[in-house]
Amino acid sequence: MRAFQILIDGFAISALYALGATGFTLIFGVSGVLNLSHGAIMVAAAVAAWAAASILGVGTYAGALIGVAVALVTAFATYFAVVKPIQDSRRIPNEEKEIFVLTGTLLWGIMIQELIAYFFTNNAKTVLPIVEGVVDILGVRTPRNEIFTAIVCCLVIALLWLLVNRTRTGKAVLAASMNPRGVTLLGLELTNIYIVVWAIYGILAGIAGVLLGMFLGVSSYSVGPLTASAFSIVVLGGLGSVSGSLIAAFVVGYLETLTAYLVSPAYRTIPALLLLVFVMYIRPQGLLGRR
Amino acid sequence: MTTFFTSRLFFVSLALVVIAATLPLYVSGYVLGLLTVAFYFGVFAMAWDLLFGFAGEVNFGPTFLIGVGAYTAGILNNQFGWSVYLCIVLGALASVVAGLVLALPALRVRGPYFGLTTLVAVLMLQNFIVVFADLTGGEIGLTIPDVISINAGANYWIALGFMTISAAILYGLSQSPVGLVLQASGQDPVQAGALGFNIVKHKLAAFIVSAFFSGLSGALLVFYFGTASVGTVVDVAVGVNVIVSAVLGGRRTVLGAALGAIFLIVAGEFLRPTGELATFIVSAVALLVVLFFPGGFLGAALSREARS
Numbered sequence: 281m282r283a284f285q286i287l288i289d290g291f292a293i294s295a296l297y298a299l300g301a302t303g304f305t306l307i308f309g310v311s312g313v314l315n316l317s318h319g320a321i322m323v324a325a326a327v328a329a330w331a332a333a334s335i336l337g338v339g340t341y342a343g344a345l346i347g348v349a350v351a352l353v354t355a356f357a358t359y360f361a362v363v364k365p366i367q368d369s370r371r372i373p374n375e376e377k378e379i380f381v382l383t384g385t386l387l388w389g390i391m392i393q394e395l396i397a398y399f400f401t402n403n404a405k406t407v408l409p410i411v412e413g414v415v416d417i418l419g420v421r422t423p424r425n426e427i428f429t430a431i432v433c434c435l436v437i438a439l440l441w442l443l444v445n446r447t448r449t450g451k452a453v454l455a456a457s458m459n460p461r462g463v464t465l466l467g468l469e470l471t472n473i474y475i476v477v478w479a480i481y482g483i484l485a486g487i488a489g490v491l492l493g494m495f496l497g498v499s500s501y502s503v504g505p506l507t508a509s510a511f512s513i514v515v516l517g518g519l520g521s522v523s524g525s526l527i528a529a530f531v532v533g534y535l536e537t538l539t540a541y542l543v544s545p546a547y548r549t550i551p552a553l554l555l556l557v558f559v560m561y562i563r564p565q566g567l568l569g570r571r
Numbered sequence: 572m573t574t575f576f577t578s579r580l581f582f583v584s585l586a587l588v589v590i591a592a593t594l595p596l597y598v599s600g601y602v603l604g605l606l607t608v609a610f611y612f613g614v615f616a617m618a619w620d621l622l623f624g625f626a627g628e629v630n631f632g633p634t635f636l637i638g639v640g641a642y643t644a645g646i647l648n649n650q651f652g653w654s655v656y657l658c659i660v661l662g663a664l665a666s667v668v669a670g671l672v673l674a675l676p677a678l679r680v681r682g683p684y685f686g687l688t689t690l691v692a693v694l695m696l697q698n699f700i701v702v703f704a705d706l707t708g709g710e711i712g713l714t715i716p717d718v719i720s721i722n723a724g725a726n727y728w729i730a731l732g733f734m735t736i737s738a739a740i741l742y743g744l745s746q747s748p749v750g751l752v753l754q755a756s757g758q759d760p761v762q763a764g765a766l767g768f769n770i771v772k773h774k775l776a777a778f779i780v781s782a783f784f785s786g787l788s789g790a791l792l793v794f795y796f797g798t799a800s801v802g803t804v805v806d807v808a809v810g811v812n813v814i815v816s817a818v819l820g821g822r823r824t825v826l827g828a829a830l831g832a833i834f835l836i837v838a839g840e841f842l843r844p845t846g847e848l849a850t851f852i853v854s855a856v857a858l859l860v861v862l863f864f865p866g867g868f869l870g871a872a873l874s875r876e877a878r879s
Binding site for chain 1: 623627629676677679680682683684686687688690691694695698701702758807808811814815818847848850851854855857858861862865866
């Protein structure tokens, strides 16, 4: 019975991790940007969904949509106000752009976090779930919301896969990730591709944030840990490899759930961190990474 | 090196230190306390800049090195009551050992992977502090029975002296042949290696020096605060402050990092009346500096001097 419960809980949390990390790794794969404001964007989406539904009373569906829209806007702001100016800057040497993007997005993330704390306090907020109640699956009492979270995550990831592999835009994105210069030679504007990728990223981060807000709740303190967890999953899977980060998300999700149930919730994150160090040591490029 | 002693930077630094040394004669204990903390942070930032600015490695885990030094010193004093100075020395040594353990796997990887390995080290240290709460005081923090001094002026002078000596050593090192090799390996590791320099050895040395000063500064800070907690010496947010200080002050300048740290801490205090928005404003200012003056304070000043 317990094994089954671990299976269900682990799946839901892993799917959520996977969704959160997918957009992050997509941006890195296409443009080499590590966006350290990732956690802040997810929390902004969740808090917006919470505020719209609980304070303005627009209902759970509209609230969730507003949350995703806020994430989309924030993602665009991140790109146009922080990432693009650094990439276009002539005063920053090319080999240092990476560290400037890291520092810039980190500061940007802190700014968002502080604004959220200022307007909505540091208290944890739980977004009203779209589906409520509990179902009994083979003797395990599971919240419907948990099942809903897992299904939406899987659907969105599947849609993303279709978008990238089956549409013209998706193929352009894929091509840009392999050879940015080649894409410009084909007459495609690289900036347009980056805008598409940031739009996809904003929507993915928004959905992940809103779902997280319904499933576990968030506060402005979640910003750092969320960024760190997406970062570790993505590096464990291999930077830029979407399938690698999907695998890594499930490894980390199940490892954490197993530890929480079988050992103690206090040790929850330690085995995953140890595994990460171990993988870094024997395979520095991550599980499916290319160097 | 000899040109440094005749340069404007040297005289400006000397004048600043002399002025700073006279402060306890006429400012309040409150200001001295603020600057004392800022000086220890200055050493954190300079030690970080040696590794990042010169070796080009983004170390997200400055607080791992700081935390190991701080907690080792604190726990030894708390558990065994050893003398403050012995604890400080042992704290710095522990930090060097921890730096070695971290550097050996971390230096095999580069860029974001290096950053992540060092970040994970911080998260692990945090977890261990919480798990071994009996020894470390857990989330509440560790109480330290002894302090270096209860006199605000004495504490201030110790911090200032420590920062000045550290700055001299770290700056000297950055301008030495070793520093130049580090800089070359940061910019083009392949070419630097082709010239016959053992890059890994140099980076390892930089890591160890960085760890020594971080640990020493962390241990001193603990005996100034009289307490050690995750929030003051280990938290990722503390590491962010260190990194922002170095970038604000001007990377690759070592001395600029200390200026950045002092600015950050003093600005945070000035903005205290704005309440919860203080961190927001400081981050926004830092972001503007990153976007518009990527060389940082000292970088901008030096390039102006070079131009004129």
